[in-house]
Amino acid sequence: MPTPSLAALPIRRLTFRDLAACADLSQDRGWLREEHKWGLLLTAGQGYGIDDPGGGLVAACTVTEYGPPGRPALAAVGMVLVAARHARRGVGRRLMRHVMSTTGPTPLTLHATPNGRPLYEELGFKVTGSAEMVRGHFSPDGGPASRITTRAATADDLTAVVRLDGEVFGTDRTHILARLPAFAHRLRVAEEDGRLIGYAAAWPNTDSHVVGPLIARDTETAKALLSSLAAQTDGPLRTDIDVRHEELLAWVKARGLSSVAHNAVMTHGITALPGDWSRRFAPLTVAAG
Numbered sequence: 001m002p003t004p005s006l007a008a009l010p011i012r013r014l015t016f017r018d019l020a021a022c023a024d025l026s027q028d029r030g031w032l033r034e035e036h037k038w039g040l041l042l043t044a045g046q047g048y049g050i051d052d053p054g055g056g057l058v059a060a061c062t063v064t065e066y067g068p069p070g071r072p073a074l075a076a077v078g079m080v081l082v083a084a085r086h087a088r089r090g091v092g093r094r095l096m097r098h099v100m101s102t103t104g105p106t107p108l109t110l111h112a113t114p115n116g117r118p119l120y121e122e123l124g125f126k127v128t129g130s131a132e133m134v135r136g137h138f139s140p141d142g143g144p145a146s147r148i149t150t151r152a153a154t155a156d157d158l159t160a161v162v163r164l165d166g167e168v169f170g171t172d173r174t175h176i177l178a179r180l181p182a183f184a185h186r187l188r189v190a191e192e193d194g195r196l197i198g199y200a201a202a203w204p205n206t207d208s209h210v211v212g213p214l215i216a217r218d219t220e221t222a223k224a225l226l227s228s229l230a231a232q233t234d235g236p237l238r239t240d241i242d243v244r245h246e247e248l249l250a251w252v253k254a255r256g257l258s259s260v261a262h263n264a265v266m267t268h269g270i271t272a273l274p275g276d277w278s279r280r281f282a283p284l285t286v287a288a289g
Helices: 016-028 035-044 091-103 117-122 155-169 219-231 246-254
Strands: 011-014 046-051 057-066 074-082 108-112 126-136 149-152 186-192 195-204 209-216 237-242 257-268 280-282
Touching: 011 091, 016 035, 016 046, 016 057, 016 074, 035 057, 035 074, 035 195, 046 091, 057 091, 074 091, 091 108, 091 117, 108 117, 117 126, 117 257, 126 246, 149 219, 155 186, 155 195, 155 209, 186 219, 195 219, 209 219, 219 237, 219 246, 237 246, 237 257, 246 257
Parallel strands: 074 108, 209 237
Antiparallel strands: 011 046, 046 057, 057 074, 108 257, 126 237, 126 257, 149 186, 186 195, 195 209, 209 280, 237 280
């Protein structure tokens, strides 16, 4: 039988059962397999993909919606991947157009690599910011202890975490935050006079622990949270810091983390992300906004 054209292959919803195929696709493009992250994205959000008649996936992406159920205020697009054997044949454009049609008027955001940015610009996305990925072995500075108190989060903290996150992120992320204690190896909060002023998590990835989300009242609080996570984590750390937080970026680089990549933060349907960027230091993952 003749092999159907790429344009004739249907786009379908992915499920957790597609996790291995998604990881294979990541590996095919030279990315880490990242099964742990794929698992979160496929269960907390929606996955879309195109099956390859020869096996595996032609392409895949994820969409994570935020806000009231049924009335999302924002959707993050991530993990847009096309198998190397099918690259530069319009598959990524077709998949993105499908996502944009499916999400309708919901504003979209994504983190674009330099290679992916031209496609998103063609589709009407605008650059509204930038994030710098840093990675390495964190070395404490040996200076005086921070005046910010941090501790391990407990179940009793979830309500306050959700409330603070809603203020900073600009819309509700309860369905993601409820999964965070099981997803992350470490989840810590910062307090002042019994009031929550920040929280951060470190979760396991293929070759490192990723710090994210990192939500904090100010840079000093962000430093305290990151230091407390690093002190309890073996191996290298990785995080994606909003480049407007220049002091935090300089601080982590002075302690062993090096720049790996810069990604453009892009939006469609809104001119800027909602919430308070000054307290939003790093995302859970760039794939989820």
